[in-house]
Amino acid sequence: xxxxxxxxxxxxxxxxxxxxxxxxxxxxxxxxxxxxxxxxxxxxxxxxxxxxxxxxxxxxxxxxxxxxxxxxxxxxxxxxxxxxxxxxxxxxxxxxxxxxxxxxxxxxxxxxxxxxxxxxxxxxxxxxxxxxxxxxxxxxxxxxxxxxxxxxxxxxxxxxxxxxxxxxxxxxxxxxxxxxxxxxxxxxxxxxxxxxxxxxxxxxxxxxxxxxxxxxxxxxxxxxxxxxxxxxxxxxxxxxxxxxxxxxxxxxxxxxxxxxxxxxxxxxxxxxxxxxxxxxxxxxxxxxxxxxxxxxxxxxxxxxxxxxxxxxxxxxxx
Amino acid sequence: xxxxxxxxxxxxxxxxxxxxxxxxxxxxxxxxxxxxxxxxxxxxxxxxxxxxxxxxxxxxxxxxxxxxxxxxxxxxxxxxxxxxxxxxxxxxxxxxxxxxxxxxxxxxxxxxxxxxxxxxxxxxxxxxxxxxxxxxxxxxxxxxxxxxxxxxxxxxxxxxxxxxxxxxxxxxxxxxxxxxxxxxxxxxxxxxxxxxxxxxxxxxxxxxxxxxxxxxxxxxxxxxxxxxxxxxxxxxxxxxxxxxxxxxxxxxxxxxxxxxxxxxxxxxxxxxxxxxxxxxxxxxxxxxxxxxxxxxxxxxxxxxxxxxxxxxxxxxxx
Numbered sequence: 021x022x023x024x025x026x027x028x029x030x031x032x033x034x035x036x037x038x039x040x041x042x043x044x045x046x047x048x049x050x051x052x053x054x055x056x057x058x059x060x061x062x063x064x065x066x067x068x069x070x071x072x073x074x075x076x077x078x079x080x081x082x083x084x085x086x087x088x089x090x091x092x093x094x095x096x097x098x099x100x101x102x103x104x105x106x107x108x109x110x111x112x113x114x115x116x117x118x119x120x121x122x123x124x125x126x127x128x129x130x131x132x133x134x135x136x137x138x139x140x141x142x143x144x145x146x147x148x149x150x151x152x153x154x155x156x157x158x159x160x161x162x163x164x165x166x167x168x169x170x171x172x173x174x175x176x177x178x179x180x181x182x183x184x185x186x187x188x189x190x191x192x193x194x195x196x197x198x199x200x201x202x203x204x205x206x207x208x209x210x211x212x213x214x215x216x217x218x219x220x221x222x223x224x225x226x227x228x229x230x231x232x233x234x235x236x237x238x239x240x241x242x243x244x245x246x247x248x249x250x251x252x253x254x255x256x257x258x259x260x261x262x263x264x265x266x267x268x269x270x271x272x273x274x275x276x277x278x279x280x281x282x283x284x285x286x287x288x289x290x291x292x293x294x295x296x297x298x299x300x301x302x303x304x305x306x307x308x309x310x311x312x313x314x315x316x317x318x319x320x321x322x323x324x325x326x327x328x329x330x331x332x333x334x335x336x337x338x
Numbered sequence: 339x340x341x342x343x344x345x346x347x348x349x350x351x352x353x354x355x356x357x358x359x360x361x362x363x364x365x366x367x368x369x370x371x372x373x374x375x376x377x378x379x380x381x382x383x384x385x386x387x388x389x390x391x392x393x394x395x396x397x398x399x400x401x402x403x404x405x406x407x408x409x410x411x412x413x414x415x416x417x418x419x420x421x422x423x424x425x426x427x428x429x430x431x432x433x434x435x436x437x438x439x440x441x442x443x444x445x446x447x448x449x450x451x452x453x454x455x456x457x458x459x460x461x462x463x464x465x466x467x468x469x470x471x472x473x474x475x476x477x478x479x480x481x482x483x484x485x486x487x488x489x490x491x492x493x494x495x496x497x498x499x500x501x502x503x504x505x506x507x508x509x510x511x512x513x514x515x516x517x518x519x520x521x522x523x524x525x526x527x528x529x530x531x532x533x534x535x536x537x538x539x540x541x542x543x544x545x546x547x548x549x550x551x552x553x554x555x556x557x558x559x560x561x562x563x564x565x566x567x568x569x570x571x572x573x574x575x576x577x578x579x580x581x582x583x584x585x586x587x588x589x590x591x592x593x594x595x596x597x598x599x600x601x602x603x604x605x606x607x608x609x610x611x612x613x614x615x616x617x618x619x620x621x622x623x624x625x626x627x628x629x630x631x632x633x634x635x636x637x638x639x640x641x642x643x644x645x646x647x648x649x650x651x652x653x654x655x656x
């Protein structure tokens with residue numbers, strides 16, 4: 021395939037780029053390097069089938085030009101920050117909703133018709149069914165982030181109906197692993213480096229969360245894009261387990277040999293729009309023959325090991 | 339209430355303005371007159387409690403300034419055209435999604451916290467449950483219009499979570515009645531004025547549709563805004579019946595004393611994203627004591643009578 025990857029220098033994007041190259045595909049990466057890191061692409065840039073275009077997805081002309089010749093678009097670029105949405109409400113609209121529209125329009129102009137898109141399990145809001153299937157009752161959005169991802173999902177499937185696109189929409193739980201640059205493992209690790217005897221925890225620590233290892237996530241994306249022939253393919257992605265924030269704290273502290281005193285901010289949500297329980301039914305994805313290789317605990321430890329080997333990530337992300 | 343009505347010169351907007359004034363409220367109307375008509379506000383403009391501000395909702399500063407002092411916002415402005423979405427895909431993004439974000443931000447700046455918003459029964463895509471309840475399974479969007487309305491719904495409920503807003507979201511069937519300016523009754527009436535013996539029909543005429551009379555719609559909006567105390571109130575609005583396009587053709591032709599030859603374009607959908615069956619479960623709204631006064635047939639005849647009395651509408655809308 022001639023692939024086009026937005027957010028190519030990001031956490032999931034750069035892992036996907038490496039895997040696409042390893043599978044023999046051509047890859048054009050597109051990134052404005054606002055939250056991605058060029059060093060995540062060091063391996064890719066040594067490959068003749070890869071090129072990186074630095075550009076802004078808000079610039080429709082630039083992205084249309086860059087996309088020439090592509091047949092499959094992996095639109096990974098996003099504002100992935102959920103917690104601070106209310107501090108800058110335009111960011112989700114711009115970086116997730118409007119940018120996705122630009123990607124769709126660029127595809128239409130460039131003649132690319134296949135799009136893979138990472139949505140989020142947060143689009144289920146605060147569901148009543150666990151594990152939550154793709155066909156859960158019509159949800160009410162509780163965060164600007166999820167609302168912007170749902171807006172993007174809607175536009176994508178409307179483009180399928182109007183313009184004959186084919187879409188692969190993945191509703192992720194939180195992703196962990198090498199090149200992880202934001203989230204609770206980084207927050208906890210940073211804190212424990214600064215003050216090993218104390219850990220500040222958002223909420224009451226009893227939030228139940230699911231996590232998936234990034235290579236398992238990329239496996240699923242590649243498998244679905246190769247194997248699903250439907251026009252609209254919506255697939256939950258997660259493990260068949262969940263953990264409490266407190267479990268994660270135990271694994272991280274244990275791995276670091278620390279026994280910090282825990283100071284809870286309190287409340288059953290970590291922040292506005294935080295869902296106290298995320299656990300997705302991934303039967304659709306499993307029916308394609310996929311299953312995650314790592315448990316949540318293993319994914320968390322891998323992430324911690326990545327951060328220990330790459331302390332520059334902590335300094336780059338204040 | 340000190341109310342702010344966007345799209346005040348539009349079909350539903352101007353009917354709502356008249357009713358708000360009749361109920362003793364203060365009304366600031368905001369409209370760019372791109373698809374609305376100032377003559378729909380002739381009655382309102384004679385009332386001291388009304389003022390019209392001509393402005394564009396894409397101009398965040400203008401709408402914030404205009405909204406000063408308002409406590410309840412009725413955000414009726416929209417691109418209401420579904421059929422031609424694929425001809426100008428940016429219009430739904432801009433006029434429905436981005437504009438709604440501007441309205442929400444203006445509200446935040448102006449200190450207004452209550453918003454009533456007309457969404458659409460089209461957000462259910464092509465549902466499998468009829469009549470379709472608000473809690474239908476998570477739908478797949480099939481039109482740019484519905485996708486943009488769903489995007490707006492999501493942003494609105496995220497603002498409820500993040501900023502303590504209170505929201506009234508109405509998922510309408512098609513609305514009919516006085517000041518109707520686009521839709522199948524106008525299309526059919528225009529055709530029959532031009533060539534009384536022939537009627538071109540999109541699809542196969544067997545599409546099953548629901549319609550609601552505009553005063554019944556306004557009754558519901560006012561009742562819900564007065565009576566619902568929840569933070570997020572999502573309410574279907576329609577009649578407890580549906581008709582086939584062919585039924586509507588029979589009523590319109592019969593009322594005009596014509597027997598045109600019907601020429602069907604064929605296919606079960608009138609256009610891309612047209613839902614072949616729309617029929618909403620309105621039990622939630624009925625539980626508030628509301629019920630529609632007019633049947634679909636009565637609503638269609640009222641609409642036809644309005645168009646006969648106001649042929650300028652047909653000339654204004656080519």
